[in-house]
Structure formats: structure tokens, C-alpha cells
Amino acid sequence: MIIKIERYRVYLLLLLIYLVFFLPNNLDISDTILSTEPIAQQRVIVIDPGHGGIDGGTSYLGILEKDINLAVGLKLRDYLERNSNTRVIMTREKDISLDHLNQYSSSRHTRDLRARLDIINQDGVDLFISLHVDHRIGQTWQQGATALYYPRHRQNKIIAEVVQKHLNQLEYQGVRKKQHQIKKRSDLYILKAKENPGILIELGFITNKEDRDLLQQAAYQKLLVEAIYQGIEEYFSSFQFLDEE
Structure with missing residues (x-):
């Protein structure tokens, strides 16, 4: 060697x-x-703001998950491109669904998910981050951001751990958000991307009043973005820049 x-x-x-x-x-x-x-090669990251268009995701009194996902996704794109050598690919940059991009299934929802996977699985992608908002009817005490992963790729758990660490350190107006452990999920289609590693982040709980209010605030969205960015940076900096033959 x-x-x-x-x-x-x-x-x-x-x-x-x-x-x-x-x-x-x-x-x-x-x-x-x-x-x-630092001198580093350009990275390629896919940001996937979940839902969109006809699919509003979870909701609460007119507050739609799809809008929160997109707002945070666009801020994360801008932050990554401004502060690191990263090319960002967005699965969507406006309020649309992606089911029109393929004829994979008679199910509109399945076609939308398949279109996102097609973007994530393309050559040259180093990492994907899918953004969502959770809900727990009857568990309104649940709050805070959580990183979810599926162990198809060895890196997925590592990415989830470093991002969760920084999400757990998030503090807003002197209040520290609830600490979470990463969660392994085998039931989420987007996490089963075959070609490239990545995670899904639940940015908070729309069923929790505090989370719901915060997730609509640009200042809090910016803090979420900074925490996710720090996790991404730690993940990439952990690599040994060595080639083996």
C-alpha cells in the first residue's frame, strides 16, 4: 500500500x-x-427541503412544514456557499413538488420522493441533508431538532452524530433547547439513498408551541443553519486527505 x-x-x-x-x-x-x-477540493452537497407544492407536509393552524423547510434550506445553501468551498444542489428552490419529473409510480407521493432520490444519487455528490419538521399529536412537550439516519452507508451515523452534537448546543435568547440522541429510521424512503451518504433533520416539532413560534423566526432559522453547517464542517474535517493505492 x-x-x-x-x-x-x-x-x-x-x-x-x-x-x-x-x-x-x-x-x-x-x-x-x-x-x-484551508485548501480543500470543492464539495457537493444536496439540500432537500421536504414536501412542497400540493404537499404541505405537517401543519398547524395555517403554518405549513413545507414553508419552514424551504426557508431553512435556502439559508443553509447561502451559508454553505458563502463560508466554504461547496457547490449546493437544491432539490427545490421554490414552492413546488417534484412528482412531475418521472413516471416511476402511479402514486404522486412516490414519484416526488423518487425525484429527490434521483437528485441525491447523481455522480459527484458528497453528502445530502433532507430538512423536515416533526409532529407529535398528544405529545406537545416534544421539542428540539433531531438528526435521523439509516445505516446504508457507514458515514450516515457519523454525519448524524456530529450534526446532532451541534444542534444540541444550540442556544437561543439564553435558553438551551432540549438535548436529543440521533435516531435510526428504516421507514423513511429518502434515507435509503443507495449512492451517496446523508441524513434527515427534523428541525423541531410543529406541535410544540415554542418550536412552532421559533421555526418561523429568521433569527432562529439562522442559528439552526449555523449548527448544521458546523456539523458538516466537522464531518468533512475528520477525513484524512490521503489517497491509497
Whole structure:
């Protein structure tokens, strides 16, 4: 087995040697290294705002899941593209369903899900994030965001764990949201993507008044986006940038 070190690693090593041995002693080397932008290949992430069009998803007194999913999805797209070397593919960027994209089934709902999987499974995708809002009739105390996964890919559980960690650290107006553990789900069609890894995130519970109010606020949506972004960054940074032959 021959291990090839990425060229940028050599550059960083040479930079470190230069900083240590050739610059004045009063220079803050740690600050210089930390401010150096990482060199990385462009990532491709699919963001899937669940439901849309005729399918409103779960709802509460006119508040529709599909609208929350799309609002958070568009903010996540913009945040990723602005803060990292990422190309984002959206399954939808407006209030539409995707059932018109194939004739896979007589069921409109199945065609919509199949269209999303076709986008997720395309070549070159590194990760997908599907966004939804949960509901629990009779359990209005349930609140907070939860990452769901299905172990078709080994990475799925890892992605769920790092994203959940950051969601659990989310604090808004001095209040920490309820802590959750990741959940393995075998009944969600979108999680069974064959070609590429990913997770589904329940952003909160529409049946919980606090979650319901917060999920409509742009400031809270931004905090959710930042937490998801931090989880994505931690996931990718955990890779060893080595090629094996």
C-alpha cells in the first residue's frame, strides 16, 4: 500500500518550518497558522427541503412544514456557499413538488420522493441533508431538532452524530433547547439513498408551541443553519486527505 500525501500538506509543512525557524521570535506563530485558509477540493452537497407544492407536509393552524423547510434550506445553501468551498444542489428552490419529473409510480407521493432520490444519487455528490419538521399529536412537550439516519452507508451515523452534537448546543435568547440522541429510521424512503451518504433533520416539532413560534423566526432559522453547517464542517474535517493505492 502506497500512501500519497496531498500536495497542500507539503506546502503547509514548509510554511510551518519557515515560521518556526526564520521569522522573528516576537511573531505570534499560532495566530498566523490559524488565520491561514484551508485548501480543500470543492464539495457537493444536496439540500432537500421536504414536501412542497400540493404537499404541505405537517401543519398547524395555517403554518405549513413545507414553508419552514424551504426557508431553512435556502439559508443553509447561502451559508454553505458563502463560508466554504461547496457547490449546493437544491432539490427545490421554490414552492413546488417534484412528482412531475418521472413516471416511476402511479402514486404522486412516490414519484416526488423518487425525484429527490434521483437528485441525491447523481455522480459527484458528497453528502445530502433532507430538512423536515416533526409532529407529535398528544405529545406537545416534544421539542428540539433531531438528526435521523439509516445505516446504508457507514458515514450516515457519523454525519448524524456530529450534526446532532451541534444542534444540541444550540442556544437561543439564553435558553438551551432540549438535548436529543440521533435516531435510526428504516421507514423513511429518502434515507435509503443507495449512492451517496446523508441524513434527515427534523428541525423541531410543529406541535410544540415554542418550536412552532421559533421555526418561523429568521433569527432562529439562522442559528439552526449555523449548527448544521458546523456539523458538516466537522464531518468533512475528520477525513484524512490521503489517497491509497
